[in-house]
Amino acid sequence: MHDSQRHIHRPWKPEDTINIAKNIVKWIVRKKTLFLNERFTRRIITHYTSGLGCEIGPGVNPQCPKERTVFVDRYRQYIPGHPIALDTQADAADLPFCDDAFDFLFSSHALEHCPDTLRVLENWCRVLRPGGLLILRLPHRDRTFDRDRPITTLAHHIEDYKNQVGYEDTTHRQEFLDLSMPYHHSWKEHAKNADGSWNIDYIVNEGKLHYHVWRQTDMVDILRHLGLTIRFVMDDIPDRVDSFLIVAETPSHAVAVPD
Numbered sequence: 001m002h003d004s005q006r007h008i009h010r011p012w013k014p015e016d017t018i019n020i021a022k023n024i025v026k027w028i029v030r031k032k033t034l035f036l037n038e039r040f041t042r043r044i045i046t047h048y049t050s051g052l053g054c055e056i057g058p059g060v061n062p063q064c065p066k067e068r069t070v071f072v073d074r075y076r077q078y079i080p081g082h083p084i085a086l087d088t089q090a091d092a093a094d095l096p097f098c099d100d101a102f103d104f105l106f107s108s109h110a111l112e113h114c115p116d117t118l119r120v121l122e123n124w125c126r127v128l129r130p131g132g133l134l135i136l137r138l139p140h141r142d143r144t145f146d147r148d149r150p151i152t153t154l155a156h157h158i159e160d161y162k163n164q165v166g167y168e169d170t171t172h173r174q175e176f177l178d179l180s181m182p183y184h185h186s187w188k189e190h191a192k193n194a195d196g197s198w199n200i201d202y203i204v205n206e207g208k209l210h211y212h213v214w215r216q217t218d219m220v221d222i223l224r225h226l227g228l229t230i231r232f233v234m235d236d237i238p239d240r241v242d243s244f245l246i247v248a249e250t251p252s253h254a255v256a257v258p259d
Helices: 014-039 041-048 117-126 154-163 173-179 200-205 216-225
Strands: 053-056 069-073 077-079 102-108 128-139 229-234 243-249
Touching: 041 102, 041 128, 041 229, 041 243, 117 128, 117 154, 117 216, 128 216, 154 216, 173 200, 216 229, 216 243
Parallel strands: 053 069, 053 102, 102 128
Antiparallel strands: 128 243, 229 243
16 A cells, blocks of 8 residues: 555644644734834834943843944853854943943843842943933733742842842742743753752853842832832833833932932
């Protein structure tokens, strides 16, 4: 018997139609997201900013105008063999720039990877001129794999600042492993030891750990605590459905964390 005659076709099932429909929706949503990404976040940045800016953690998809932005990241590459086009390699909490160096600073999904939120924000505001703009696109706790974790309170951030916590801080590690790791992560298989347990050193050193989680109202409170004026807030933005966006203006005096 010919091979083609031996081939048995599986009967068409209702779930086949459902799966095809799901894949079509995913494709449309992705195309829409990529389109809106060009039209929303970058349009917000263009609308609110002028002069020289800094983008922290640009990754493979920087949002700010290349001709007037300094791109900074702690890592040279996120994906092996795919280097990021950076101007400066530096940690977010220790930017190697003078005071008042920039007119605006934008960061997307980087602040949650920093153990001392207030110290990082204080440093970001330091390099902004008085009246400069801080634009943050951050993961919304309720729409990410952190959805089961407790919101990080302002009081907790103040304690972190007083204690000068660093990447070695273990406060949130078990919480992240228990509540965030069960969800999908593209790097998940690389984060396991030979015995199948989680390699926390990999998770920390590769910048995968989310130290803190917020909703947009929590971040507004943090920025106001630092003396910034909120110019724009959007809870659910079209280009990153897992994110919120805040534009805040630095005060005329240097930002300092209140006691």
